[in-house]
Amino acid sequence: MSARNRELLALIPASLLLTAGFAAVFVQREDVLSNVSLTYGAIFLGLCLVAHLVIRFTLPDADPYLFPLAATLACFGLVMIYRIDETLAREQAQWFVVGLALFAATIVAVRDISVLERYRYLIATASIALLLLPRLPGIGQQVNGAYLGVKLGPIAFQPAEFAKIGIVVFLASYLRDTRQLLVTAGRRIGPVVLPPLKHLGPLLVVWGLAMLLLVFIRDLGSSLMFFGAFLALMYVATSRLSFVAIGLGLFALGGWFFANTVGHVQSRIDAWRDPFDPELYDRIGGSYQIAQSLFAQADGGLFGQGFGQSILQIPGTDSQLLPAAHTDLIYAVIVNELGLVGAVGVLVVYLLFVERAMKTSIIASDSFSKLLAAGLGAVFALQVFVIVGGVTKVIPLTGVTLPFISYGGSSILANFVLLGLLLAVSDKARRAL
Numbered sequence: 001m002s003a004r005n006r007e008l009l010a011l012i013p014a015s016l017l018l019t020a021g022f023a024a025v026f027v028q029r030e031d032v033l034s035n036v037s038l039t040y041g042a043i044f045l046g047l048c049l050v051a052h053l054v055i056r057f058t059l060p061d062a063d064p065y066l067f068p069l070a071a072t073l074a075c076f077g078l079v080m081i082y083r084i085d086e087t088l089a090r091e092q093a094q095w096f097v098v099g100l101a102l103f104a105a106t107i108v109a110v111r112d113i114s115v116l117e118r119y120r121y122l123i124a125t126a127s128i129a130l131l132l133l134p135r136l137p138g139i140g141q142q143v144n145g146a147y148l149g150v151k152l153g154p155i156a157f158q159p160a161e162f163a164k165i166g167i168v169v170f171l172a173s174y175l176r177d178t179r180q181l182l183v184t185a186g187r188r189i190g191p192v193v194l195p196p197l198k199h200l201g202p203l204l205v206v207w208g209l210a211m212l213l214l215v216f217i218r219d220l221g222s223s224l225m226f227f228g229a230f231l232a233l234m235y236v237a238t239s240r241l242s243f244v245a246i247g248l249g250l251f252a253l254g255g256w257f258f259a260n261t262v263g264h265v266q267s268r269i270d271a272w273r274d275p276f277d278p279e280l281y282d283r284i285g286g287s288y289q290i291a292q293s294l295f296a297q298a299d300g301g302l303f304g305q306g307f308g309q310s311i312l313q314i315p316g317t318d319s320q321l322l323p324a325a326h327t328d329l330i331y332a333v334i335v336n337e338l339g340l341v342g343a344v345g346v347l348v349v350y351l352l353f354v355e356r357a358m359k360t361s362i363i364a365s366d367s368f369s370k371l372l373a374a375g376l377g378a379v380f381a382l383q384v385f386v387i388v389g390g391v392t393k394v395i396p397l398t399g400v401t402l403p404f405i406s407y408g409g410s411s412i413l414a415n416f417v418l419l420g421l422l423l424a425v426s427d428k429a430r431r432a433l
Helices: 003-030 036-058 066-084 086-109 113-135 160-184 197-216 220-238 241-261 263-273 288-300 330-363 367-391 409-431
Strands: 140-143 146-152 155-157 187-189 192-194
Touching: 003 036, 003 066, 036 066, 036 086, 066 086, 066 330, 066 409, 086 409, 113 146, 113 160, 113 367, 113 409, 155 409, 160 220, 160 367, 160 409, 220 241, 220 367, 263 288, 288 330, 288 367, 330 367, 330 409, 367 409
Parallel strands: none
Antiparallel strands: 140 146, 146 155, 187 192
């Protein structure tokens, strides 16, 4: 069976999952099995078929599983958001359609992925400018202490979602040219080879500016993703664990410094250390959110409370029992309703997506494609880790969305662009086999 036919068949289970999910919501709310769920499933399948046809005629050799995996996550997200808030689900569905259009435009525009190399400095400059936008007066928006959003008339978006892709493109392109010099042309100090500053300098300047701006806008989750992607690409490019060790040491030093000097970072760490501290629990911007997340997950147990059974608001009031359930804490809702089994199922889909991205990196024949696929896969994996790790108290909670599942137009659009770039890389790599 051809790759495209496998992709087509894999889209059917995703559509059936969406149909079953909406049917479960209707049964839970009205105790009626409505045929509207079949309509929603058919519409979802139809939209995916259109995207599939674009892939079939544009990237015939692309990986056959990446798009179905993304579709599975997206349909699961639509059902979960609809279960939380119907209005938000309708908006998310609209963003899903726009995302598919942007996805199609991406794979048509960059069928030859090497074209991005010619514009690497322009892409890096645009990415840093995007990171700066939320701090501009008049258009920047502050949410929970972080400057994340930009509002231009009726349009609001989070620039960091797109900037992460641009920075990865630049890092992959620059490391393609300097990877050998970084390893062989430096000065050795013990077991560590320090790369020449003239080759490492531009790389560190762009990365350092991005990190500085992320601290400036207080988007800690994206800072972690950028830093992790930087280390991942350095390791893939040089195969030197010493670079990763040095980077982790610098990150630990920087984390300690900002935790003791920046109040916003300190409050996040305090809430992470002891979310059940009564003083932190009742404080505005304190640990209430993470504490409620832990309570919800513990209440879910192994098999969950049942779909639609999670209590999101305090009965008889408008107060939220689980704040930001549709964005930051949607993973907690999943664990509460579907239990550990359902949550592991979602994480397995994410792992399969990252595995396909890394396999694309392995089979790619040219260095830029190899580094780009690895970087995009690393950013995607780190985004999942940051939000799941924050919700489960592995790391401090930050405002990062769960890819394709959490509510958010910027997130779903950026991840569809990321998916398009991965498919373009995989088409080139698989064609050469």
